[in-house]
Amino acid sequence: MSRLFAPTLREVPAEAEVISHQYLLRAGYIRKTAAGIYSYLPLGWRVLRKIEQVVREEMDRAGGQEVLLPALQPAEIWQESGRWDVYGKELFRLKDRHERDFCLGPTHEEIITDLVRREISSYRDLPKRLYQIQTKARDEIRPRLGLIRCREFIMKDLYSFDRDQAGLEESYQAMYRAYERIFRRLGLRFKVVEADTGAIGGKDSHEFMVLADTGEGVIVYCEACDYAANVERAAAGEVASDFQEPAEEMQAVPTPGRHSVEEVTAYLGVTAKRLVKTLIYRAVYRDREEPVAVLVRGDRDVNETKLKNALDALFVELADAGLVERVTGAPVGFAGPVGLRGVRILADLEVPRVVNAVVGGNKADLHLVNVNYGRDYQAEAVLDLRNAAAGDPCPRCGAPLKLTRGIEVGHIFKLGTKYSEALGATYLGEDGQEHYIVMGSYGIGIPRTMAAAVEQNHDADGIIWPFPIAPYHVIIVPVNYDVPEQQDLAESLYRELTAAGVETIIDDRDERAGVKFKDADLMGFPLRITVGPRALKEGKVELRRRADGSVLLLERAEVVARVKSEIAAGYPEVEDENTGADVGVR
């Protein structure tokens, strides 16, 4: 430890907001090089390698073969798939000395599909599952939260190549199971959720979310059945309407200066449910753009992913004040569906059920009350456009849904033939016909997984590593290293544990005990052996568990056996679904 390059910090660097970032910096695991770009110091790199190793074992077990693809990629292949334009500013682009375009790989569908289309020609060559663990580069709009959103990060990405949909199904299930095993083996609490497919493309997709309050992802789940989805994707059904009264006559009401939902409801003395919000969006397509009016209940939020998908647009964004005025003829805050012309109107499922609604009057300082769907206004389509909320009925079983947060550490996609068609990756089938290879893609963010583990496992003193990813299982702390008796005992224990295959580190620094204890806690080693005068009086040593602070007084002779049993107990059991045998422990 006196030689270890792990500079610890007493104070929290000002730039670090979230716990994982703070502790990984303070405990000397990482250092920042630039925004979203990190160096991994020895302890951090040990943790990453442990995570990688579990991932590697499970990928191999699930039929994966490890390769290494180039990080530096020629533009041509990206132009061929069409993503050179579509991927946008997130792609790190550069030129070589001959002015030829290149990019740094943010993901490898293009490269691997190019490789496979050249080498695979027969159904006999399929299926194939190829993966790599490699550094990716993405020029993120906003890197943040330390390792959770980086511009450069290590990713495991596997690509499956199958003959048909049934084959893809099999690959997908194999990966699904492998991912569950990985995160279980790493000792993390996680949920698998249905997800939107985003820029990678494809049909079905699941995200593996490590549960943590600091997570960027909002998860909707049901305790009654096992439905779980991220909020972008989660179906928000119709909630039974509690509006029973008869429709009344529509009226205009002046609402001077009241433009937010809060202001209008407070001014008119109605609940937010009674309001129908009209939001003007700008929908951008490949060749054009148009404004769209979206109606949701006042207490709901528009789900832009659902909106984008419903419109089949490249992206949608809230219109600026100028566009709102051009579309509605009124300043922001007074848009309404009644009499709105020249713009598509989409309504969320709940909107038609709002009886005697309050809506904007399309005129400054004016709202309309007692507005009713069908009679006073109409939408071009009524569909699910809002975020699911806590208490909504589960789309599968109807029980009330719950919300939680998580960090997306893994994501699996059924790509189908999107890339094989774009790049012409075909094989000759048994039937003598050419077919497109059916693909899937499966990613795990390795540093993000490390950060997620810290988010989930820490206390006020520092990190509490789960055994499977701790950089060392045991730290030996001689209280007074300059006392020969302690030094000798500590060193002999170190040699013995190391010889027994236990990953051990010894704090041989000339520091006071308090400093060593603080650093050991901060760094998060799951077990600490304290060699000091107190226990030594009885000829014993202390074994302390980081997780709960409990201490065992041990005879010197029983230390190794006890440490080994503690470690064994710290590795989650993961059943082998074929043999039922426990596998993967150490």
Place this chain on the structure above:
RNA sequence: CGGGGCGUGGCGCAGUUUGGUAGCGCACAUGGUUUGGGACCAUGGGGUCGUAGGUUCGAAUCCUAUCGCCCCGACCA
């Protein structure tokens, strides 16, 4: 990109309003006293105040430009 905040020894900050020769705590070095939960005393080293330009007798401080970092939104492992 829009909105907010911040750049002063390795880390955390004060000083900027009202220009006047750069300071505190931690860390680091040396000596001494200490020694089971971030010790104490003494001494010491280290900063072109993000960068460039300007105003001024004089700029960390005022002006202009620029770069970087953090937070909130659209993206994603």
